[in-house]
């Protein structure tokens with residue numbers, strides 16, 4: 037049992053740190069949910085890709101550097117420690133790409149992965165529907181076979197699709213066999229969001245920015261070459277994405293460790309300034325707890341990485357992870373707002389982070405659903421009688 | 427980088443688990459609570475044969491010179507099985523606090539020692555069975571004699587005040603304290619795992635309103651939260667054993683997680699959980715005692731915060 041990095045991992049870390057120190061923008065970029073911010077984030081992605089830091093674990097031909105899992109986590113730690121911008125491409129590179137690698141054709145890999153890595157094509161996840169949130173398998177949007185044209189015709193509506201307001205491509209599930217029960221008969225499609233028949237309507241989030249959107253489909257044609265995996269096999273394909281979303285990829289520990297360090301700094305400075313009342317009562321304990329939970333998350337991740345590197349899979353551990361990081365993220369930011377006292381309501385990076393953290397227990401499978409999974413699949417407790425919430 | 431137990435470490439834990447599963451640890455704990463320490467001391471002897479007492483005693487004094495990782499593996503097993511006795515004191519604190527070669531050798535062999543550390547553990551545990559009794563105030567270690575008996579919430583913990591005697595040369599009292607805090611954390615983790623196991627087993631078979639209570643979501647979510655809390659306390663124990671984080675971090679997390687486990691286990695058992703007769707009571711009361719033993723959560727949080735605030739150069743650019 038040890039936590040030391042090898043020579044080559046240390047060299048990788050040093051290279052990443054040096055590049056980030058030289059390249060991370062001095063000023064935070066404007067929000068990616070605005071026109072200007074979107075462009076700035078796309079440019080940042082291009083810069084990352086050019087230096088092969090956008091997708092470190094990918095093959096070299098797709099802008100990667102074939103980094104190991106350990107190196108990937110090391111990079112993420114450095115990335116957030118350096119205060120680098122949020123990743124506008126994250127849905128594509130963290131949620132879709134693993135599926136394209138596993139289930140996509142070589143042609144799909146060549147066609148989609150390079151432009152995803154450079155941020156030229158940004159992807160939106162189109163899973164949720166107005167009537168299908170937690171109960172995703174109840175989705176109603178349809179795909180009708182069009183034999184003559186060699187493809188499928190999509191109809192229906194998706195919603196809460198992050199970054200779809202500006203994104204270029206979408207990936208999502210449609211019911212391709214109306215006769216089949218729930219999980220069967222779903223197919224996984226890739227489609228350009230400017231295709232004929234697609235309408236994207238931005239939805240403002242709590243902070244007023246159009247962070248997600250509804251996507252309407254009216255007789256949208258998708259050729260067979262844009263079906264991911266086998267027709268009718270969409271649920272299985274999609275569930276391998278869900279594991280990635282809850283697990284390692286979206287919420288690497290670096291984010292929380294960096295935020296916890298900033299929180300300690302905030303505590304230091306507010307105490308030095310003459311503590312706000314909140315800072316002298318509950319805040320000190322909350323600062324410590326946020327810091328130690330971030331450390332716990334970091335160490336837990338190294339354990340997961342060790343097991344994955346030895347050939348294990350995430351399995352249900354992703355659900356344990358998801359509840360923990362989402363609650364940690366809120367606690368970190370709430371504590372910061374406590375320390376800020378009356379200034380907590382004034383626009384700041386902490387307030388932005390807080391507002392975003394509130395969505396953590398909702399997206400990527402709500403925490404209630406994750407707790408059901410932990411209870412049923414890890415603790416082995418009996419299923420709900422009506423089969424709800426797996 | 428390999429942040430999982432090695433095969434040897436897992437085997438060591440497995441062998442202790444096997445030994446303790448086969449020994450009537452609950453019987454030993456119940457007898458200990460009634461003042462009959464013979465079965466508990468027999469268990470002590472058998473664990474000493476497995477090397478538990480010698481783990482962190484330096485090799486030149488007859489110890490195994492094992493790492494803190496082996497120590498936490500052992501203490502998790504002690505907690506899981508509810509083993510009574512001054513284990514933290516004898517096997518985690520004194521081996522690092524004492525300098526005397528003969529005493530260290532005796533401890534490694536299985537002699538029973540206990541200690542009261544004024545700031546973190548002011549009452550000596552099980553002094554009546556101890557061959558060697560010490561007290562520690564500030565930076566001074568002393569021999570001590572037994573004072574007044576006090577009753578613990580955990581009836582298997584017999585506490586006494588001590589009367590300090592002559593100073594004895596100490597070794598590294600800071601390291602000894604870290605080791606005791608770490609061992610207590612691991613013991614709490616083991617207690618928490620046991621409480622969760624028992625609670626899960628119970629809710630799978632207890633039926634109300636025509637179905638297993640474990641199929642009700644309120645019960646499921648409560649137990650899922652315990653699983654999550656324990657899963658995220660463990661890496662801090664292992665991380666502290668490797669020196670990545672202070673032992674205080676492990677103690678805070680383990681105390682919180684084990685306490686949640688005890689409250690939840692009691693709740694899902696209903697009234698039967700509130701009885702002394704049910705074995706669950708052994709762990710519920712032990713967790714309450716260990717939450718404050720070797721430093722209260724408030725003490726450890728305060729100490730951690732002080733360290734964090736003092737640490738210069740945490741990155742501000744993030």
Ligand SMILES: Cc1cc2nc3c(=O)[nH]c(=O)nc-3n(C[C@H](O)[C@H](O)[C@H](O)COP(=O)(O)OP(=O)(O)OC[C@H]3O[C@@H](n4cnc5c(N)ncnc54)[C@H](O)[C@@H]3O)c2cc1C
Pocket residue numbers: 160161162163164168169170171195196197198199248395398399400401402403404405424425643
């Ligand atoms: C910021 C943000 C970004 C998002 N981005 C995307 C995206 O990019 N793509 C996409 O497809 N979706 C996205 N979503 C949608 C997200 O996946 C859904 O919101 C989520 O799956 C929950 O569905 P719902 O909102 O319909 O809530 P519902 O399913 O209606 O749930 C409402 C409440 O009921 C609870 N509940 C439901 N079923 C059960 C049960 N069986 N047991 C106990 N409680 C239950 C839920 O936990 C929740 O608390 C995003 C959401 C947010 C907030």
